[in-house]
Amino acid sequence: MPPPSSPQCDPALEKRVKRHVIGRTREFFAVTAPGLEPLCLKELSEPPLSFQTGRAVTGGVAFSGRIRDAYLANLHLRTATRILMRIDTVHATRFDQLEKGVNEIPWELYLPPSAPVSIRAATSRCRLYHKEAIAERVRRSIAERFATRGLGTYSPRSADIPQTVFVRGTSDRFLFSLDSSGDPLYKRSVKTEVGKAPLRETLAAAVLMWAGYTGDKPLDQPLIDPLCGSGTFSLEASLMAARIPPGHFRNFAFMDWPAFRPKRWVHIKNEAEKVIRRPPIRPIFASDRDQNLCRALEKATVKHGLHHWITVSNRDFFDFSPRDLTRRTGWVTLNPPYGRRLSDPEEKNRLLAAIIDRLHREYRGWTVVLLVPGRNPGRLLKFPVTTRTLIHGGLTLNLLIGTVP
Numbered sequence: 579m580p581p582p583s584s585p586q587c588d589p590a591l592e593k594r595v596k597r598h599v600i601g602r603t604r605e606f607f608a609v610t611a612p613g614l615e616p617l618c619l620k621e622l623s624e625p626p627l628s629f630q631t632g633r634a635v636t637g638g639v640a641f642s643g644r645i646r647d648a649y650l651a652n653l654h655l656r657t658a659t660r661i662l663m664r665i666d667t668v669h670a671t672r673f674d675q676l677e678k679g680v681n682e683i684p685w686e687l688y689l690p691p692s693a694p695v696s697i698r699a700a701t702s703r704c705r706l707y708h709k710e711a712i713a714e715r716v717r718r719s720i721a722e723r724f725a726t727r728g729l730g731t732y733s734p735r736s737a738d739i740p741q742t743v744f745v746r747g748t749s750d751r752f753l754f755s756l757d758s759s760g761d762p763l764y765k766r767s768v769k770t771e772v773g774k775a776p777l778r779e780t781l782a783a784a785v786l787m788w789a790g791y792t793g794d795k796p797l798d799q800p801l802i803d804p805l806c807g808s809g810t811f812s813l814e815a816s817l818m819a820a821r822i823p824p825g826h827f828r829n830f831a832f833m834d835w836p837a838f839r840p841k842r843w844v845h846i847k848n849e850a851e852k853v854i855r856r857p858p859i860r861p862i863f864a865s866d867r868d869q870n871l872c873r874a875l876e877k878a879t880v881k882h883g884l885h886h887w888i889t890v891s892n893r894d895f896f897d898f899s900p901r902d903l904t905r906r907t908g909w910v911t912l913n914p915p916y917g918r919r920l921s922d923p924e925e926k927n928r929l930l931a932a933i934i935d936r937l938h939r940e941y942r943g944w945t946v947v948l949l950v951p952g953r954n955p956g957r958l959l960k961f962p963v964t965t966r967t968l969i970h971g972g973l974t975l976n977l978l979i980g981t982v983p
């Protein structure tokens with residue numbers, strides 16, 4: 579039985595949800611890590627999404643569409659961190675104005691009545707600037723709206739965050755957005771275990787895209803991930819090659835919204851599943867000297883059917899050549915141990931020099947995709963590379979891409 583306050587049991591509310599949330603074009607924002615905005619815009623404008631309303635700005639891509647488009651964006655975007663749905667704006671210079679404005683927003687159309695809701699506030703150039711106080715007032719005002727309208731119990735806070743309202747104040751104008759994703763989208767629910775310095779899936783996907791990996795012809799162009807750790811590059815490459823949407827294995831916050839229609843979602847998922855493919859041989863090779871990480875990765879690939887794409891082996895990078903794996907050339911992705919994990923900087927430099935030496939000797943014709951910290955690491959490579967600076971886990975990393983002559 580659905581709860582008494584659910585839209586299914588309240589025809590009037592159901593009608594309002596249909597009219598104001600489902601049946602209307604709305605504004606959305608795909609949040610990205612810095613530098614990933616153009617890639618995210620490209621993803622939005624190309625199949626399977628093909629949205630033509632996107633506009634890249636600092637921190638993400640704004641787009642408009644129906645609520646279904648936000649579901650699709652959550653399912654398909656490989657480089658976005660979360661998808662926000664814009665709700666409303668309130669002009670306030672005092673807390674009573676803020677509270678009144680928030681109370682007038684029809685939250686019952688957006689939030690499930692009994693969900694724990696977390697508020698995340700940020701301000702710039704506002705007379706109200708205390709983030710915690712703003713969050714507290716917003717939380718209270720939403721709760722009050724639910725309570726006074728008999729819409730069910732609103733639980734104001736929880737340790738895990740199934741629903742999150744983002745409040746962004748700029749020059750006394752507060753913009754309210756609802757997070758449709760829940761867990762950040764780099765959580766694909768594929769890995770069973772992570773190593774000590776895993777890459778974010780969104781960054782790994784972006785790196786592959788920058789390197790020209792599309793997964794379109796995976797058999798012609800294999801991928802070797804010889805320091806795979808938890809296997810982020812291999813897993814992302816396999817999802818791309820298999821045409822599995824990055825959100826295929828997980829759930830989203832919007833699935834609890836009053837506007838969510840499970841049958842439509844099943845249809846969206848079924849449509850996406852129609853193009854998923856399986857190769858005759860495995861074109862992705864992941865390996866690491868850490869046995870436990872290899873075991874965990876193997877387990878994750880089997881669990882998600884990605885073992886048709888990825889061969890996992892527990893071996894040292896210096897003990898094999900690409901010729902042992904494939905007769906073709908493709909991409910070799912490397913994210914060597916760095917920074918805080920290696921206390922001795924000399925050790926780090928020696929390892930990097932040895933890796934680069936091996937790439938020069940053994941990987942002729944392969945496109946090297948190397949992610950390393952430090953100043954001007956491109957000088958270590960004796961072939962032309964394109965370089966890009968990225969921030970990851972508070973560390974500045976250089977992405978070097980070039981083909982070994």
Ligand SMILES: C[S@@+](CC[C@H](N)C(=O)[O-])C[C@H]1O[C@@H](n2cnc3c(N)ncnc32)[C@H](O)[C@@H]1O
Nearest residue numbers: 776777805806807808810866867894895913915
């Ligand atoms: C920074 S981590 C890679 C993280 C990985 N990209 C991920 O997303 O989980 C570096 C990895 O290199 C592996 N490694 C270091 N030296 C190696 C070697 N000689 N052969 C194979 N793996 C090595 C470590 O075990 C570690 O898992």
